[in-house]
Amino acid sequence: MAKRYWLFKSEPSVYSIDDLRDDKDSTTHWDGVRNYTARNLLRDEIQKGDGVLFYHSSCAEPGAVGVATVTRAGYPDPTQFDPKAKYHDPKSKPDNPRWFVVDVTFDKAFKNPVTLKAMRETPGLEDMALLRRGNRLSVQPVTPAEWKIITKQGGRAR
DNA sequence: GCCAACGTTGGC
DNA sequence: GCCAACGTTGGC
Numbered sequence: 001m002a003k004r005y006w007l008f009k010s011e012p013s014v015y016s017i018d019d020l021r022d023d024k025d026s027t028t029h030w031d032g033v034r035n036y037t038a039r040n041l042l043r044d045e046i047q048k049g050d051g052v053l054f055y056h057s058s059c060a061e062p063g064a065v066g067v068a069t070v071t072r073a074g075y076p077d078p079t080q081f082d083p084k085a086k087y088h089d090p091k092s093k094p095d096n097p098r099w100f101v102v103d104v105t106f107d108k109a110f111k112n113p114v115t116l117k118a119m120r121e122t123p124g125l126e127d128m129a130l131l132r133r134g135n136r137l138s139v140q141p142v143t144p145a146e147w148k149i150i151t152k153q154g155g156r157a158r
Numbered sequence: 159g160c161c162a163a164c165g166t167t168g169g170c
Numbered sequence: 171g172c173c174a175a176c177g178t179t180g181g182c
Binding site: 035036037133134135136 | 162163164165
């Protein structure tokens, strides 16, 4: 399958691109997604080797702040079975897991983060899923053309 | 803090 | 299956 591209949202006060870079092996399980549309992408669509735009939401300057790579395709989110975990789901059973994660590994932080505001003003990004009214999906697709524009604007690692 | 836009839940 | 109530997201 051809490489595809995605945008993952995270609140930087909870987990930022720097947290990913500094994590063990610069890798994390993208856990806690509890939305069925996003779940379907994590479980069925997102493949090892795909590109991820790391997006900071609910902060002073929302925007794409860097790039990561999917290093493991979908598998059950372990936090759903942990009664002490914030994202515990008592209705999910190990033999029929409801929620999935992928692993992502840090690639680079943009020298120039591409803000939401900039995306709205950039020709070629008009149809981005992110910019559609009321799109709150925390995991969403990015087209190759959009990926190219944003990674070019973001620049090399800082 | 406000509020629009959804997604989820649960009674019926 | 409908739909009102409620909760969450996330920009501003």
